[in-house]
Amino acid sequence: MTALERSTLAARDAADPLARFRVLFELSEGVLYLDGNSLGPLPRIVRERVAKCVAEEWGDGLIRSWNDAGWVDLPTRVGAKIGMLIGAEPESVVASDSTSVNLFKVLAAALALRPERKVVVSEKSNFPTDLYMVEGLSELLGQGHELRLIEDPSELPAALGEDVAVVMLTHVNYRSGYMHDMETVTASVHEAGALAIWDLAHSAGAVPVDLSGAKADFAVGCGYKYLNGGPGAPAFIYVAPRHQETARQPLTGWFSHKAPFAFDHRFEATDGIKRFLCGTPPVLAMTALDAALDLWSEVDMRVLREKSVALTECFIELVEERCAGLGLTLASPREAERRGSQISFAHENGYPVMQALIARGVIGDFRAPDLLRFGFTPLYTRFVDVWDAATILEDILRTRSWDRPDFHARAAVT
Ligand SMILES: Cc1ncc(COP(=O)(O)O)c(C=O)c1O
Missing domain, CATH: 3.90.1150.10 (Aspartate Aminotransferase, domain 1)
Structure with a gap:
């Protein structure tokens, strides 16, 4: 050269x-920063918005900011911004918890929608937390669920038997960067009577994603990689509108309750995607992610x-x-x-x-x-x-x- x-x-x-x-x-x-796929760098606007949140909303506003600064709506507001980047239908994404925890929620919900089937198909090269969450959930359920791992994407059709409840794949592989054809794979999963969960950790903000067009059932992903939300930023969770009424997730915290401030001792799930929330959102981290997402409106x-x-x-x-x-x-x-x-x-x-x-x-x-x-x-x-x-x-x-x-x-x- x-x-x-x-x-x-x-x-x-x-x-x-x-x-x-x-x-x-x-x-x-x-610095030549080639690790935004692991931790995005600091957007200038985030420094300003987090400082403002700390000083004005927390420092001055105190508890009033849950209403006055809209803290309580952060999971849905941030979720809507992420939804725009991943081809999600309106009101089908919330920001919450970590990707691992969100995997637990969608896996549990998906398995409950296919009670007769006991197999989860995934890839051996998938990010380990995805596989670990299946192991932990299967053990907890105690219903004999099995994790069937393929070595190569070409083995997927052969793995799709009548016993398969869920296919859980990471859209872009964390090691090789291999990207699945989401639409074709989801169609074959549905043809086999199973549900598709997509991990978008290396896709959101990295490649065009069309969850709605691909007819994906569930998806999760990270806020701290290509979305630049900061170390340990909240993750996100997508549930296709057609599953939102029937799907149930087991982490039934008060933020997924119909009326959290009624303080009823019985759980009653709220409607829609908010059913996939759990507890109090981490406001500072959500604010950072919220601000970082504003960069995308013109991309x-x-x-x-x-x-x-x-x-x-x-x-x-x-x-x-x-x-x-x-x-x-x-x-x-x-x-x-x-x-x-x-x-x-x-x-x-x-x-x-x-x-x-x-x-x-x-x-x-x-x-x-x-x-x-x-x-x-x-x-x-x-x-x-x-x-x-x-x-x-x-x-x-x-x-x-x-x-x-x-x-x-x-x-x-x-
Ligand atoms: C594909 C994939 N899923 C999940 C995670 C991490 O999940 P969590 O944010 O819960 O640590 C990563 C982290 O790099 C990842 O690459």
């Missing part, structure tokens, strides 16, 4: 219709997807050209249509290589046993960032500068 080619990428940045969004984030000079998801594909194509091309023979193997689908907004490369020394990259300001992450994972977030990642990251990666591999004892020492979070 030559300086001229970097300038070609700079020209793409100059023509990028999303370029104006970058200044809306607090990004330090000298055209088709334009975002076009840039995401261009960034990931560019990264694959540059890395494969410059790092040929240096031990990297592409671990993401080569076909852009089957890929989310991340690229993973396997390397036998993936951990120290990632530490060396981070030390040089290229922040991605590592997933055991050998994956270097890079997220490409079109709202703030530039084409020149891709060029610079590939250049630094090549240098680290050629000089073996990753082979230092401190880069081999494993931290708790990788």
